[in-house]
Amino acid sequence: MSLIQPNQYFSIKDILVTEERVSSEVRQPMPNLGFLCSSSKKEHLDPGSKLDIPVWLASSLSSKHKSIVSCELPRFYKDSYKEILHADACAVELNKWNQYFYELGLILPPIVKDDNQQIPELLLEVFKSRFRLIMDCEQSVFGAHSIQVQLTALEKQLLKQGNQGKMLLINWLNKGVKHIQTSDVVDNLRKRKRMEV
Amino acid sequence: MFCRDAVKLVAELNQTEDIKPFNEAVFRQVLEEVQSLFEENSKDVNTITEDNTAPKNTLLVRHYAMNRNKRCLLTYLFHRMRRLRQARWELGSIIPPEISKNLIKPEAQWFHNYNKSLATYMRTIGEDGLNILNDIQPPKSLYIEVRCIQDYGRLEFDGQSVMLKKNTYHLLPRSECESLIRQGYLEHVSS
Amino acid sequence: MFVKDLTKDFYQVVAGKQCLILVNFDVDGICASKILQSLFKNDNVVYTLVPVQGVKDMKSAYDDNAEDIEYVVLVNCGGNVDLIEILQPEETVTFFILDSHRPYDLKNVYNEKQIKLLGDPTLEEAIPEYDVVFNDDSSDEEDEEEFSDNEEESAQNRRLRQHEARINKKIKRREWEEKREEALFHYEQLSYYAKSSAVIAYEMSWQMSRDNLDMVWWAIIGSTEQAILNKVESSTSVLESGNLQSHVSRLTHARGGNIDKQQLSAIKVTYDKDLRLALYRHWTVEDSLKHSLPTAVALRLWSIKGEHRMRELLAEMGLPLCQSKQKFTSMDLTLRNEFKDMIEKLSDKYKIRSIVSGDFTMQYGYRFKYCATDIVYAMLAILESTGRDRPPQLCFLEASDCLSRMKKEILEKGIEKAKIMLGYVFKAAQSLLELKQVTNAGNFLYVVISEGMLHHHLFAHPHMLLMLAQFILRAYAESTRSRKTATLPLVASATFSEEEGTCLIVGVPPVLEEQPRSFFGKAFSQAAENTNSFIDQDYFDVTMARLKSEDRPKFFDALSALLQ
Numbered sequence: 047m048s049l050i051q052p053n054q055y056f057s058i059k060d061i062l063v064t065e066e067r068v069s070s071e072v073r074q075p076m077p078n079l080g081f082l083c084s085s086s087k088k089e090h091l092d093p094g095s096k097l098d099i100p101v102w103l104a105s106s107l108s109s110k111h112k113s114i115v116s117c118e119l120p121r122f123y124k125d126s127y128k129e130i131l132h133a134d135a136c137a138v139e140l141n142k143w144n145q146y147f148y149e150l151g152l153i154l155p156p157i158v159k160d161d162n163q164q165i166p167e168l169l170l171e172v173f174k175s176r177f178r179l180i181m182d183c184e185q186s187v188f189g190a191h192s193i194q195v196q197l198t199a200l201e202k203q204l205l206k207q208g209n210q211g212k213m214l215l216i217n218w219l220n221k222g223v224k225h226i227q228t229s230d231v232v233d234n235l236r237k238r239k240r241m242e243v
Numbered sequence: 244m245f246c247r248d249a250v251k252l253v254a255e256l257n258q259t260e261d262i263k264p265f266n267e268a269v270f271r272q273v274l275e276e277v278q279s280l281f282e283e284n285s286k287d288v289n290t291i292t293e294d295n296t297a298p299k300n301t302l303l304v305r306h307y308a309m310n311r312n313k314r315c316l317l318t319y320l321f322h323r324m325r326r327l328r329q330a331r332w333e334l335g336s337i338i339p340p341e342i343s344k345n346l347i348k349p350e351a352q353w354f355h356n357y358n359k360s361l362a363t364y365m366r367t368i369g370e371d372g373l374n375i376l377n378d379i380q381p382p383k384s385l386y387i388e389v390r391c392i393q394d395y396g397r398l399e400f401d402g403q404s405v406m407l408k409k410n411t412y413h414l415l416p417r418s419e420c421e422s423l424i425r426q427g428y429l430e431h432v433s434s
Numbered sequence: 435m436f437v438k439d440l441t442k443d444f445y446q447v448v449a450g451k452q453c454l455i456l457v458n459f460d461v462d463g464i465c466a467s468k469i470l471q472s473l474f475k476n477d478n479v480v481y482t483l484v485p486v487q488g489v490k491d492m493k494s495a496y497d498d499n500a501e502d503i504e505y506v507v508l509v510n511c512g513g514n515v516d517l518i519e520i521l522q523p524e525e526t527v528t529f530f531i532l533d534s535h536r537p538y539d540l541k542n543v544y545n546e547k548q549i550k551l552l553g554d555p556t557l558e559e560a561i562p563e564y565d566v567v568f569n570d571d572s573s574d575e576e577d578e579e580e581f582s583d584n585e586e587e588s589a590q591n592r593r594l595r596q597h598e599a600r601i602n603k604k605i606k607r608r609e610w611e612e613k614r615e616e617a618l619f620h621y622e623q624l625s626y627y628a629k630s631s632a633v634i635a636y637e638m639s640w641q642m643s644r645d646n647l648d649m650v651w652w653a654i655i656g657s658t659e660q661a662i663l664n665k666v667e668s669s670t671s672v673l674e675s676g677n678l679q680s681h682v683s684r685l686t687h688a689r690g691g692n693i694d695k696q697q698l699s700a701i702k703v704t705y706d707k708d709l710r711l712a713l714y715r716h717w718t719v720e721d722s723l724k725h726s727l728p729t730a731v732a733l734r735l736w737s738i739k740g741e742h743r744m745r746e747l748l749a750e751m752g753l754p755l756c757q758s759k760q761k762f763t764s765m766d767l768t769l770r771n772e773f774k775d776m777i778e779k780l781s782d783k784y785k786i787r788s789i790v791s792g793d794f795t796m797q798y799g800y801r802f803k804y805c806a807t808d809i810v811y812a813m814l815a816i817l818e819s820t821g822r823d824r825p826p827q828l829c830f831l832e833a834s835d836c837l838s839r840m841k842k843e844i845l846e847k848g849i850e851k852a853k854i855m856l857g858y859v860f861k862a863a864q865s866l867l868e869l870k871q872v873t874n875a876g877n878f879l880y881v882v883i884s885e886g887m888l889h890h891h892l893f894a895h896p897h898m899l900l901m902l903a904q905f906i907l908r909a910y911a912e913s914t915r916s917r918k919t920a921t922l923p924l925v926a927s928a929t930f931s932e933e934e935g936t937c938l939i940v941g942v943p944p945v946l947e948e949q950p951r952s953f954f955g956k957a958f959s960q961a962a963e964n965t966n967s968f969i970d971q972d973y974f975d976v977t978m979a980r981l982k983s984e985d986r987p988k989f990f991d992a993l994s995a996l997l998q
Contacts, residue, residue, distance in 0.1 A: 055314060055316050055317075055318075056317070056321045056322070057318075058253055058257050058318060058322065059254055061250065061253045061255060061314065061315060061318060062250070062253060062254065065250050074297070074300050075297045075300070076297065076300040076301045076304060077287075077297050077298055077301055078283075078287065078298075079301050079304060080299055082244060099244070100244065100246075102307070102311055103245075103304065103307055103308070103311075104244075105302075106303070106307045107303070107304070108309075114300050114303070234259070234260065234261050235261075235339065235341050235342075236427065237339075238261070238341070263592035271446070385478060386475065386478045386480070388471070388475065389684070397501075397748065403452050403480060403502065404501065404502050405452070405480065405482055405499075406498055406499045406501065408498055408499070409827075410483055410484075410485075410486075410825065410827035410828075411483060411484045411495075411827075412482070412831075413480070413481065413482045413483070414471075414474060414475055414478075414479065414480055414481045415480060416480070432831075
């Protein structure tokens with residue numbers, strides 16, 4: 047599975063990322079959709095009302111010539127949070143801010159306009175500093191569990207891939223490629239059987 | 244918000260790599276949601292006039308929601324199919340009951356058809372056909388040492404037969420035990 | 435029947451065919467089976483290996499696997515029991531027995547067709563002749579010997595002569611039976627161990643020129659186990675190590691190249707003078723001194739005075755107390771190097787006997803250096819470490835993995851377990867000696883591990899109980915100073931299974947005897963017969979048996995009566 051490659055139809059990751067909420071403001075009236083906005087009790091969505099809509103809806107509704115809604119960047123890409131990230135990206139629990147920090151940062155700029163926040167640079171910087179942390183963790187045995195709480199989904203996947211690569215290398219160095227393994231499917235079945243018993 | 248149920252299905256896929264029981268209840272709910280969105284849209288279409296173009300936006304929103312639902316449903320089916328295909332390559336042509344009880348009829352039918360296609364293809368290779376499911380990794384020796392971790396019973400091959408009981412060690416030809424190792428009855432012991 | 439030329443009559447018969455291997459749960463058997471396994475693997479012999487713990491296990495394993503199999507190899511099991519009767523095999527099955535337990539069951543020795551004993555018959559001791567033991571003549575039937583030459587003889591005379599003839603035959607038969615009983619009694623009275631099976635298997639591979647340093651190493655471990663558990667006399671084991679040393683040097687030279695300059699990453703096996711301190715390279719000096727038989731017995735380390743004596747010894751050696759409490763590998767380099775010599779010099783003063791002996795060490799790469807005794811202890815500890823989720827077969831597999839050079843973690847775990855095991859043995863011995871629980875029953879000593887003792891369930895394992903028994907016997911002999919105790923054997927007993935109410939008994943021959951031959955095998959079965967108790971001599975080593983706990987007291991009485 048690709049790490050970050052937006053717009054793949056069947057990708058589970060994509061679907062989950064685009065489900066994230068973004069706060070936006072209605073620009074054109076939308077009759078009969080008042081129930082989407084939980085605070086107001088009106089029947090229609092009037093311009094000016096604010097609500098949180100998922101990214102998949104936001105991206106389709108705020109494209110260039112339509113602008114039915116206008117969206118705002120989530121707060122953790124903005125000022126005070128940016129300062130925290132500049133200070134020390136590794137100590138931040140990015141997982142709590144948002145599971146899909148990086149992916150959202152890539153998808154959002156076309157949707158959210160008039161922003162001078164320079165998200166791509168921010169993402170790159172954060173990733174660079176945290177990547178070193180992940181690499182260290184993956185090489186050692188001890189830190190792995192403790193930092194997993196801090197990692198976003200992407201970083202967790204990187205960590206897992208790093209571990210797998212390391213194990214493959216070690217196995218190859220030690221024994222060569224002659225072992226036949228029990229399939230993972232059977233392992234999962236057996237684990238479930240043991241739990242059920 | 245629309246499409247909450249559909250995303251539930253996808254999140255369930257994300258949890259484990261197993262084939263879980265087919266979540267028919269949620270699937271139906273999603274289909275119903277799509278149906279109701281369509282009906283509302285068809286109602287609202289008629290209210291669009293030259294002046295009142297506002298309903299167009301609602302129509303758009305509902306349209307996107309329907310597409311999103313369709314995408315989630317298709318993803319659900321697609322990934323289940325993928326995992327089933329992997330199970331065929333790992334476990335052989337007979338799937339254990341733990342998995343097969345989680346499938347619905349169309350999926351079981353698909354599996355059966357896939358088996359047939361695979362078998363037909365394998366038969367066309369070479370003279371007698373070739374079992375491409377063997378030797379997924381290049382073998383290094385003719386015979387391998389294995390340890391039996393679950394009772395299997397008698398294994399017959401080549402005129403000889405070996406009784407596989409738990410906790411015994413054997414030296415067996417690689418071709419015979421490869422599938423048994425993958426199914427978890429034997430364990431390859433390295434020396 | 436005996437098979438001397440192992441290559442021709444055993445290996446080439448089995449090569450290319452399918453066979454079943456049954457292995458006993460002891461270190462020597464594991465080493466021998468490892469050698470056989472590697473030979474079979476290279477020859478693509480399809481085999482099935484089943485570890486067995488006793489005679490019942492052997493029978494069930496045979497029944498499970500015996501269909502269509504023509505060759506069965508028994509490693510360290512089956513030599514001293516009547517195989518044909520127990521297993522009831524088909525006519526076509528051939529059994530090859532590689533067993534170091536003696537005496538061989540005579541039915542196995544004289545069975546020409548189905549049973550082949552792998553070994554040199556000239557090395558065997560005092561096997562009675564066939565005619566002494568088996569009576570083949572059809573002279574059982576009443577001989578209708580026709581004295582028909584003399585038809586003229588009156589009927590009465592004839593009947594008289596026939597009657598005489600019958601009586602003579604009966605007398606002869608009785609004489610023969612008496613002689614037979616005597617011969618059997620002498621033959622089967624003492625049980626002992628002969629040459630290690632691993633060494634025999636190694637010599638077979640040497641004859642086939644398929645030996646390598648790994649196999650020699652496994653043979654070394656097999657024969658070291660026999661030395662450690664006192665299964666053979668020390669002189670035999672010294673001779674054996676000389677023999678193995680010559681193989682080692684031959685193989686090392688055969689590899690070619692200058693030995694000194696050889697890469698450190700190749701295997702190197704060396705023979706050195708070494709101390710008989712258990713695991714001293716992986717432990718602290720104090721612990722090692724405490725738990726090794728020679729020092730513990732000589733310094734009487736189970737008592738408080740013993741501790742003082744040990745500190746004296748350490749002080750004289752110049753080893754500071756803080757250093758001796760550290761692991762050996764973290765001691766100062768100079769102290770480490772001098773350690774061996776100092777102990778040697780002081781051994782006379784403290785009357786520590788036989789502390790120095792020869793030992794083999796294997797070195798492979800930079801981090802893998804172990805001596806043979808270490809590995810034997812590790813394997814013993816792993817074999818005995820059965821538990822709820824560790825079935826005996828898993829322990830067998832792990833012990834067998836210890837022998838492979840690749841599985842260093844398992845070996846390290848085994849060494850840790852061995853330390854714990856030796857610690858328990860020592861603590862148990864200490865408490866038993868302090869509480870004076872070693873009872874003298876006149877002709878033998880006995881000690882019972884009661885259920886109140888700490889860790890008593892650990893002694894349900896045969897090897898641990900055996901080590902404890904040997905320790906206690908020597909310690910007791912040392913502490914009582916009476917000449918008589920040195921001639922007494924010891925029987926140790928521990929609870930085997932609480933639910934079934936069985937206990938395990940082990941008999942150890944007396945200290946003074948040079949040759950470790952034990953009469954307990956026969957003695958146990960005889961005493962059980964006399965008292966009508968239920969005894970289960972399931973183990974292949976006949977000095978170990980299982981008994982019902984309630985029968986134990988009268989069993990001991992019967993035993994003391996027997997040994998008068």
